[in-house]
Amino acid sequence: MKYKVFIGIDVSKLTIDVHLHGIGASKTFSNEEKGFALFLSWVKSIVNNQPAEMIICFEHTGMYSIKLATYLNDIGIPFAMLPALQIKQSIGIRRGKNDQIDAQRIAEYAWLHRETIQATLLPAKSILKLQSLLTLRNRLVCDRGGMKPHGKNRKRHWKEKSTRDISSL
Structure with a gap:
């Protein structure tokens, strides 16, 4: 599809910074x-x-960008969630960084790759939910793995006479 308008968005936790390529509006x-x-x-x-x-x-930033992607998908507006590294490598080293500049660079990237850029197709909502749950599970497993060695050290430490009273808490 030949797109005529290229919009770059820098997605943050609380805000989205938008830039319209060629128009210069942000x-x-x-x-x-x-x-x-x-x-x-x-x-x-x-x-x-x-x-x-x-x-x-916009860059694929996980849980921060999935809200925007779902919204755009539901109303039928084409969007492309791109890997951050792909955008960074294509632009090269540049000075200055803030959310508005990032949005401008994403819009510029989209315009430069206008012949090859393809709209992202989101999986079904049930698949998105499963992906989110698997991500949470992986985080919990990693956290648990990190706590196990500390637990053994704590038990060993609490067996000492000076800390026995603390271990009863």
Whole structure:
């Protein structure tokens, strides 16, 4: 598909920073559904293109970007979730870094790769939920593995006479 509008978004925990390539417009919105709706109405006020003629690009940041991806998927607007390393390597070393600059660079990346960029297709919501649960499980397993050695040392330490009173707590 030939896209005409290239939008770069830097996704953070609380906000999304948006940049429209070629127009030079940038703005920040909240990283929640209300902010997404405001973002789309802002884009429509600037650009008169149909949603199918625009591509929204952002880095895949896990749980912070999945909300935006799900929202865009549900309303049928094409988007591309890109690996951060891919964008970083294509741009090269540059000075200066903040969320607005990152959004601008993502939009620039999308424009430069306009012939090959493809919209992301999200899996079914049940698969997304399973992926989220597996990620949580992996974190818990790692945390538990990190705590096991400390537990053995604590038991050994509490057997000493000077700390026996603490071990009864």
